[in-house]
Amino acid sequence: MSKDKKDVLRPTDAEAIALARKLLRTARHGAIAVLDPESGAPVASRVAVATDFDGAPIILVSALSAHTTGLVADPRCSLLVGEPGKGDPLAHPRISVACTATRLALDDERRSVIECRFLNRHPKARLYAGFGDFSYFRLEPVSGSLNGGFGKAYVLQADELLLRVPNKELEAIEPSAVEHMNANHADAVNILARAFGGAVGGDWRLTGIDAEGFDLIGNDDDLRILFPEPLATADDLRSVLADMTAAARCRLADN
Numbered sequence: 001m002s003k004d005k006k007d008v009l010r011p012t013d014a015e016a017i018a019l020a021r022k023l024l025r026t027a028r029h030g031a032i033a034v035l036d037p038e039s040g041a042p043v044a045s046r047v048a049v050a051t052d053f054d055g056a057p058i059i060l061v062s063a064l065s066a067h068t069t070g071l072v073a074d075p076r077c078s079l080l081v082g083e084p085g086k087g088d089p090l091a092h093p094r095i096s097v098a099c100t101a102t103r104l105a106l107d108d109e110r111r112s113v114i115e116c117r118f119l120n121r122h123p124k125a126r127l128y129a130g131f132g133d134f135s136y137f138r139l140e141p142v143s144g145s146l147n148g149g150f151g152k153a154y155v156l157q158a159d160e161l162l163l164r165v166p167n168k169e170l171e172a173i174e175p176s177a178v179e180h181m182n183a184n185h186a187d188a189v190n191i192l193a194r195a196f197g198g199a200v201g202g203d204w205r206l207t208g209i210d211a212e213g214f215d216l217i218g219n220d221d222d223l224r225i226l227f228p229e230p231l232a233t234a235d236d237l238r239s240v241l242a243d244m245t246a247a248a249r250c251r252l253a254d255n
Contacts, residue, residue, distance in 0.1 A: 009153050016154040020146045020161055023095045025051055025208075025215050026222040027081035028121060032059070034070030034077045043070055049081060050121040053171045053210050054162045056138055057081075057099065058114050060125055063133040071137060075101040079139055095146045097161065099139035114138060116175045120207040121217065167211040169234035177237060178206045188245045189216065195248030197223035209237070 010016070033044045045067045047059045057079055061068045071077060082094025104111045114136050119126055128134060144156040181189055182205045189206055193199035193216050202218035209215075213226035227240055 009155055012154050012156055012160060016146055016148065016152075017156065017160045019093055019148055020095050020144055020154075020156050021055055021163070021212075022224045023082050023093060023146075024055055024057060024097070024161065025213075025224045027051075027057075028217070028222060030057070030079050030081035032067050032077055032079050034067045035074050036066070036070055037073035043067060047079075048118075048122050048125065049079070050118040051208070051215075052110075052114055052117065052138055053174070053208075054164070055210070056140055056162060057097070058118055059137050059139065060118055060122075060129060060134055061137065062131075063135065068135070071101045072103065077101050077139065091149055093146070093148045093152075095144050095156075097139070097144045098142045100142060101137045101139050104136045104138065110138070111136065113171065113174075117208050120178060121215075163210060163212050163230075167231060167234065170209070170211055170231060170237060173234050173237070174209050177209055181206050181241070185245075188241070188248075191245060191248045191252065192216075192225060192241075193218060193223055195251045196225045196244070199223060 027049045029046055030049045031044050032047045033042050035041070036043050043066050045065065047061060047067065050058050052058050061071075063069075067077075077099050078096055079099055080094060080096045082092060085092045104114060115129065118136065119129060141158045141161045143158065144161050146152075146154040146156055148154070186205070190199075190202075190204050193202070193204040197216065199218060199221070202221065204216045204218035204223070207215045207217055211227075211231045213224060216223040216225070227244075231237060231240065
């Protein structure tokens with residue numbers, strides 16, 4: 001790498017890592033680039049995106065699509081996520097992640113977790129998720145190129161993009177915890193979204209919980225809210241959410 005190239009990149013710090021993870025966790029769609037098996041040329045397309053428990057992107061795609069054909073022939077791909085927002089689209093953060101795609105078989109032990117997380121984020125996909133020509137792919141990050149805005153370029157490694165806190169117990173109870181919060185504590189979910197996510201109105205619901213935080217969607221907006229610190233055990237979830245909800249009520253009452 002030339003000196004000029006090095007000068008373009010900033011040292012990867014905690015703020016860059018947090019932004020990269022947030023971009024992945026809050027993405028509901030992105031642009032995927034694969035290699036055409038016949039010509040070898042790159043092919044880009046838009047796909048719906050969710051994340052696995054550790055933050056790896058997951059997609060649900062049809063066998064009829066060109067990008068699925070490309071992934072089956074060569075699992076190397078790149079995924080670009082990040083909403084452009086108002087004004088100059090190049091002024092808004094985005095990340096391009098180089099990945100290796102793994103197609104999940106019907107009997108894969110990870111499939112139920114991935115399917116649950118994907119459908120929580122894309123409930124309309126239930127209409128076709130069970131069709132025989134649709135498959136889930138987990139996109140295993142290799143590296144990431146983060147652009148946090150003008151003059152804010154970073155290179156991140158896989159371990160900086162993924163949450164490496166093993167918490168199998170929390171992963172096991174996550175589906176029921178998400179369902180319970182949405183069904184029985186919708187008011188608390190909305191309070192958390194407003195107090196910690198800056199949400200204004202909207203009907204918010206949880207789509208996923210992991211050791212680092214939780215994800216929400218409301219109308220066309222997405223939020224990522226972090227716990228005060230990563231959860232060590234699944235038993236911590238109830239008390240941490242209760243404490244955060246109480247703090248959120250106080251914060252909103254003071255404003």
